[in-house]
Amino acid sequence: xxxxxxxxxxxxxxxxxxxxxxxxxxxxxxxxxxxxxxxxxxxxxxxxxxxxxxxxxxxxxxxxxxxxxxxxxxxxxxxxxxxxxxxxxxxxxxxxxxxxxxxxxxxxxxxxxxxxxxxxxxxxxxxxxxxxxxxxxxxxxxxxxxxxxxxxxxxxxxxxxxxxxxxxxxxxxxxxxxx
Numbered sequence: 001x002x003x004x005x006x007x008x009x010x011x012x013x014x015x016x017x018x019x020x021x022x023x024x025x026x027x028x029x030x031x032x033x034x035x036x037x038x039x040x041x042x043x044x045x046x047x048x049x050x051x052x053x054x055x056x057x058x059x060x061x062x063x064x065x066x067x068x069x070x071x072x073x074x075x076x077x078x079x080x081x082x083x084x085x086x087x088x089x090x091x092x093x094x095x096x097x098x099x100x101x102x103x104x105x106x107x108x109x110x111x112x113x114x115x116x117x118x119x120x121x122x123x124x125x126x127x128x129x130x131x132x133x134x135x136x137x138x139x140x141x142x143x144x145x146x147x148x149x150x151x152x153x154x155x156x157x158x159x160x161x162x163x164x165x166x167x168x169x170x171x172x173x174x175x176x177x178x179x
Contacts, residue, residue: 008075012050014040014087023083025072029065036087043087046157046164052085054078090156090164138163 008023010032019039021032037043050062054074061067062085075083123141131137135158142165146153156164 008072008080009082010052010085011082012036012039012085012087014043014048014089021085023068023072023075027068027072029063029068032068040087046090046159046162048087048089049156050085050087052083054080054083090166135163 010021010023012019012021017040019036021027021035033045051059052062052071054060054071055078060071062071071083074080124138124145131141133140142153146167151167154166156166158164
């Protein structure tokens with residue numbers, strides 16, 4: 001048996017290309033990322049997320065060592081030998097590595113009278129803008145800005161320098177990278 005004993009194959013799929021990764025008890029999330037980065041050279045940290053389906057749970061996130069341990073335990077208890085892992089890009093793969101300023105497509109659409117007390121309606125002016133309160137200031141400005149301009153958003157990934165999120169206006173999904 002050797003190396004395959006208590007091991008599971010993760011079939012990591014991005015688009016129409018799959019890559020097999022051996023899931024063993026000792027595999028760390030960082031090691032998994034390193035293997036995926038070696039397979040897909042255009043993948044960068046924070047530009048995608050991983051999910052898998054398991055026994056009635058269609059989208060389980062895979063984003064930490066703890067998630068890998070849970071997945072490993074689930075496969076052992078159910079005697080599963082192979083798990084499909086979806087790699088979902090957070091941005092258009094044709095423009096990975098570039099930032100797109102989508103703010104002009106949202107601002108200027110609200111023609112109602114703006115009150116002087118509503119200075120927050122222009123609190124966000126573009127990609128790369130720096131906020132004095134950092135990520136906290138950006139999140140506060142974004143919540144008020146989105147109310148005024150009528151769009152919804154979900155945070156995708158944060159780090160010390162960048163906040164990435166999904167933005168929806170109507171039925172169109174868009175991505176914005178700010179802070």
